[in-house]
Amino acid sequence: MKPHTLDALFATLEARKGADPSESYTAKLLADRNKIAKKLGEEGVEAAIEIVRGDADKLVSESADVLYHLLVAWVALGVKPDQVWQALEGRTGRSGIEEKKSRKGE
Numbered sequence: 001m002k003p004h005t006l007d008a009l010f011a012t013l014e015a016r017k018g019a020d021p022s023e024s025y026t027a028k029l030l031a032d033r034n035k036i037a038k039k040l041g042e043e044g045v046e047a048a049i050e051i052v053r054g055d056a057d058k059l060v061s062e063s064a065d066v067l068y069h070l071l072v073a074w075v076a077l078g079v080k081p082d083q084v085w086q087a088l089e090g091r092t093g094r095s096g097i098e099e100k101k102s103r104k105g106e
């Protein structure tokens with residue numbers, strides 16, 4: 001089966017560990033966790049701006065930036081995509097409103 005786009009991207013990014021930072025933007029980010037956090041925050045804000053503007057095309061591009069930087073963060077901290085997929089699957093069928101009520105003991 002063809003790997004999901006995000007799984008394939010993750011494999012590419014993981015292979016960049018130890019690459020030359022002058023040749024790989026991913027390797028440059030992996031050398032500095034603070035930089036990953038900063039870029040992910042910036043890209044999230046840029047996506048939020050396009051949501052407010054209502055520009056779906058730009059949101060597509062900003063979403064790709066957010067996902068790329070999030071996956072770099074997973075590589076940096078040793079998180080595997082399957083862990084996130086499982087966390088999402090564990091929430092399947094449970095409404096966010098119901099989940100929030102159970103956390104607040106309502």
Ligand SMILES: N=c1c2ncn([C@@H]3O[C@H](COP(=O)(O)OP(=O)(O)OP(=O)(O)O)[C@@H](O)[C@H]3O)c2ncn1[C@@H]1O[C@H](COP(=O)(O)O)[C@@H](O)[C@H]1O
Pocket residue numbers: 009012013016023024025026027064065068
């Ligand atoms: N999907 C991406 C991707 N999305 C965004 N970016 C980079 O993320 C950066 C986004 O930051 P900005 O737009 O703020 O650009 P900037 O101001 O130049 O960035 P900074 O100087 O602040 O670091 C740009 O340099 C983009 O090129 C990406 N870089 C790489 N990938 C993927 O990762 C693979 C490996 O990339 P390398 O590690 O560079 O070989 C590539 O083949 C792609 O598939």
